Amino acid sequence: MIWVDTVLQGVLLGGLYALFALGLSLVFGIMRLVNLAHGDLIVFAAYLILMLVTLLGLGPFVAALIALPIMFGLGWALQRVVLNRVLGTDILPPLLVTFGLSVVLQNALLEGFSADSRRIPAGWLETASLPVGPISLGVMPLLTFLSAIGVTLALQFIFYRTSLGRAFRATSDDPVTASLMGVKPASVFAQATGIAMVVVTIAALYLGTRANFDPTTGPARLIYAFEAVIIGGLGSLWGTLAGGVIIGVAQTVGAQINPEWQILAGHVAFLAVLLVRPRGLFPRAFD
Amino acid sequence: MALLETRGLTAFYGDFQALFGVDLTLAEGETVAVIGANGAGKTTLMRSIAGVIRQALGMVRFDGREIGAMAPDEIMALGIAMVPEGRKLFPSLSVEENLLMGAHRRKVAGPWRLETVYDLFPILKERRGQPGTALSGGQQQMVSIGRALMSNPRVLLCDEISLGLAPVVIRDIYAAFPRIRETGASIVVVEQDIGQALKVADRVHCMMEGRVTLSGRPEELSREAIHDAYFGAAA
Ligand SMILES: Nc1ncnc2c1ncn2[C@@H]1O[C@H](COP(=O)(O)OP(=O)(O)O)[C@@H](O)[C@H]1O
Ligand SMILES: [Mg+2]
Numbered sequence: 001m002i003w004v005d006t007v008l009q010g011v012l013l014g015g016l017y018a019l020f021a022l023g024l025s026l027v028f029g030i031m032r033l034v035n036l037a038h039g040d041l042i043v044f045a046a047y048l049i050l051m052l053v054t055l056l057g058l059g060p061f062v063a064a065l066i067a068l069p070i071m072f073g074l075g076w077a078l079q080r081v082v083l084n085r086v087l088g089t090d091i092l093p094p095l096l097v098t099f100g101l102s103v104v105l106q107n108a109l110l111e112g113f114s115a116d117s118r119r120i121p122a123g124w125l126e127t128a129s130l131p132v133g134p135i136s137l138g139v140m141p142l143l144t145f146l147s148a149i150g151v152t153l154a155l156q157f158i159f160y161r162t163s164l165g166r167a168f169r170a171t172s173d174d175p176v177t178a179s180l181m182g183v184k185p186a187s188v189f190a191q192a193t194g195i196a197m198v199v200v201t202i203a204a205l206y207l208g209t210r211a212n213f214d215p216t217t218g219p220a221r222l223i224y225a226f227e228a229v230i231i232g233g234l235g236s237l238w239g240t241l242a243g244g245v246i247i248g249v250a251q252t253v254g255a256q257i258n259p260e261w262q263i264l265a266g267h268v269a270f271l272a273v274l275l276v277r278p279r280g281l282f283p284r285a286f287d
Numbered sequence: 288m289a290l291l292e293t294r295g296l297t298a299f300y301g302d303f304q305a306l307f308g309v310d311l312t313l314a315e316g317e318t319v320a321v322i323g324a325n326g327a328g329k330t331t332l333m334r335s336i337a338g339v340i341r342q343a344l345g346m347v348r349f350d351g352r353e354i355g356a357m358a359p360d361e362i363m364a365l366g367i368a369m370v371p372e373g374r375k376l377f378p379s380l381s382v383e384e385n386l387l388m389g390a391h392r393r394k395v396a397g398p399w400r401l402e403t404v405y406d407l408f409p410i411l412k413e414r415r416g417q418p419g420t421a422l423s424g425g426q427q428q429m430v431s432i433g434r435a436l437m438s439n440p441r442v443l444l445c446d447e448i449s450l451g452l453a454p455v456v457i458r459d460i461y462a463a464f465p466r467i468r469e470t471g472a473s474i475v476v477v478e479q480d481i482g483q484a485l486k487v488a489d490r491v492h493c494m495m496e497g498r499v500t501l502s503g504r505p506e507e508l509s510r511e512a513i514h515d516a517y518f519g520a521a522a
Contacts, residue, residue: 163391166388166391167391169377169379169384170379170388173378173380174375174377178377179338181360181388181392182364182391182392183392284379
């Protein structure tokens with residue numbers, strides 16, 4: 001029974017890692033951009049939600065709802081003003097720019113909020129749990145996991161059922177030919193990053209309500225996100241969700257064996273998958 | 288007045304000059320062929336008109352408007368659609384999605400929509416759900432032409448649609464051209480297949496090394512003149 005519980009907790013934890021990763025996966029899939037500031041943007045969004053909660057006295061979910069359009073706008077502007085200028089055949093400039101952004105964000109947050117670790121208060125939800133047979137599942141972890149599935153479904157819908165998604169895929173295949181169809185790659189990319197920041201905000205809500213965070217929390221989240229994206233196969237959204245779950249389960253199982261092994265077990269699972277399937281579980285047919 | 292006109296068009300790849308003052312006119316409803324050997328500058332000419340290669344002001348006019356410096360998506364919105372060299376289907380998109388991409392930006396009512404493109408190339412309807420890249424070369428070319436038609440363009444630019452295709456397939460594809468012309472579209476066909484070009488075109492321009500070396504109506508041009516303009520007089 002304890003193992004069923006452990007695995008279930010791991011699956012739910014995987015939902016959080018999937019949320020960290022889905023925005024990264026989306027942006028990478030569309031514009032082959034690896035955003036090294038992704039984790040810091042999640043932490044930034046967590047502070048934004050925290051501010052809305054403490055300054056306006058809002059509940060965390062309402063605050064996140066308000067943060068969503070703000071983060072979409074910031075993502076859109078970031079892409080338009082900064083990232084579009086460095087995208088090209090050379091992958092180094094965007095890496096350097098997003099690394100720089102990561103450093104800037106961390107320092108700005110340190111200036112603004114100090115190094116103290118914070119948490120978004122979620123009231124009774126923090127400790128609420130649902131009994132499922134002999135096992136009890138936390139309401140927040142359950143919501144996190146359901147949100148991860150919801151986000152995957154929504155992104156999947158945008159990607160494969162809307163004209164915006166068609167333009168995403170066409171631009172990802174061949175930006176020059178897409179522009180001959182009337183697509184403006186710069187604007188498509190800005191919308192994609194805007195959507196990625198919406199996912200980042202949802203991730204921030206659960207990161208911030210479930211655990212403490214401080215201005216330097218970002219890079220560690222980035223690693224989990226990377227591992228989930230790579231395990232799943234670059235550019236595959238369901239793969240990213242599966243990747244998050246694999247890391248989550250590996251961590252809880254590892255921790256069950258020896259509490260010190262939690263983090264290590266996640267990384268080992270990542271390496272093990274890569275050894276068996278170097279291109280991830282669900283690689284895209286076209287690259 | 289010409290619908291589309293280039294005047295003294297030049298183009299560069301870095302320091303390399305690919306076009307040296309190309310003048311081309313296309314009247315409403317007309318079909319013009321541009322022929323020339325590999326490397327003559329035909330694709331560069333098409334890409335300059337479509338905006339993939341940005342031009343200085345004053346070099347390209349469309350419908351009385353200066354379009355040389357515009358971005359490709361703006362030019363396509365005005366009604367110039369391209370069937371690019373090598374077909375360039377989107378591999379992640381199905382046949383039908385490829386077609387729909389043609390009308391992504393320019394959604395004007397006109398003779399061309401999914402049903403009429405499927406009428407023109409019935410095989411595409413059978414294959415509508417497959418990835419474009421699963422099709423044969425000729426079928427892919429049909430998708431590429433259909434995709435361009437989906438925007439109901441005023442000018443259709445076709446870059447070497449016969450490239451790499453078997454003669455019967457080429458004939459099938461060119462069999463669609465009378466129906467495309469009937470809808471009033473003006474067409475530029477770039478071809479290395481001289482016979483095909485002379486058949487469909489009202490006028491022909493021959494290019495060599497970035498210049499137009501011969502122009503005229505197909506019936507006015509002798510084989511020798513075309514040969515000289517194509518390969519150079521010394522060849
Ligand atoms: N991207 C490019 N970079 C450098 N040179 C190019 C490029 N594309 C074409 N060229 C050169 O420009 C000339 C014209 O090429 P192109 O317009 O493709 O000719 P065509 O379509 O008639 O075969 C050729 O000499 C070709 O080598
Ligand atoms: Mg060419």
